[in-house]
C-alpha cells in the first residue's frame with residue numbers, strides 16, 4: 001500500500017450527510033488504516049437511526065453539519081447537494097485511493113462517467129439477475145445459479161482489470177470453434193448486448 005504523508009494524528013475528515021456513500025467511504029478509510037475511526041465525523045439530519053450506524057464503528061456523530069465542517073481538515077459533501085469540495089486534489093485522491101481504485105476525469109466527462117460507473121452497478125445487477133434466471137430456466141436451483149452468475153461476473157471483471165487485455169481478446173480466448181460459448185455470444189449480439197446496439201445484425 002502507498003505510504004501516506006497525511007498524519008493520522010492531525011488529519012480529520014468530515015462527511016456532510018450521513019448516508020450510504022458517507023458510510024461506505026468512512027468504513028473504507030477506517031478499514032484501510034488511513035485514518036483512525038475517531039478522525040472521521042458526520043452529523044445526523046432527519047434520520048436519527050444513522051447516528052447508531054456511524055457510532056458503531058467509531059465515527060464521531062455531531063448534531064449539525066456546521067459542527068462537522070468546523071471540526072474537520074477536509075469535509076466531503078454527500079448530502080445530495082452539488083459537490084463543494086475545494087482545493088486539495090491530491091488529498092482527495094489519497095482519501096478515495098484508500099477505499100478503491102481511483103480514476104481522474106475532466107469535468108466535461110462527468111455526465112458520461114455518471115452514466116457508466118455511477119449507474120453501471122444497476123446494469124450489472126440486471127446482467128447477474130438475467131444470467132441467474134437463465135441458469136434457473138436451464139434447471140439449476142436459484143441459489144446455485146445466483147452464486148455462479150455473480151462469481152462469473154466477478155471473475156470476468158477481475159480478468160479485464162488484472163490482465164489489461166482487451167475484453168474482445170479475452171472473449172476470443174474462451175470461445176472455441178463451433179462451441180456453445182460463441183453460440184451464446186451470437187445470441188446476445190442479436191439483441192442490444194454490444195456497443196453498436198446490435199446494428200450489425202439489424
Ligand SMILES: NC(=O)c1ccc[n+]([C@@H]2O[C@H](COP(=O)([O-])OP(=O)(O)OC[C@H]3O[C@@H](n4cnc5c(N)ncnc54)[C@H](OP(=O)(O)O)[C@@H]3O)[C@@H](O)[C@H]2O)c1
Nearest residue numbers: 016017018019020021022045046047065078079080081118
Ligand atoms: N449510492 C451510490 O451508489 C452513489 C454513487 C455515486 C454518487 N452518489 C451520490 O452521493 C450523494 C449521496 O448519496 P447516498 O447514496 O449516500 O445518499 P443517501 O444515502 O440518501 O444519503 C444522503 C444523506 O444526506 C443527508 N442529508 C440530506 N439533506 C441534508 C442536509 N440539508 N444537511 C445534511 N444532511 C443532509 C441525508 O439525511 P436524512 O436521510 O436524514 O435526511 C442522508 O443521510 C448523492 O449526491 C448521490 O447522487 C451516490
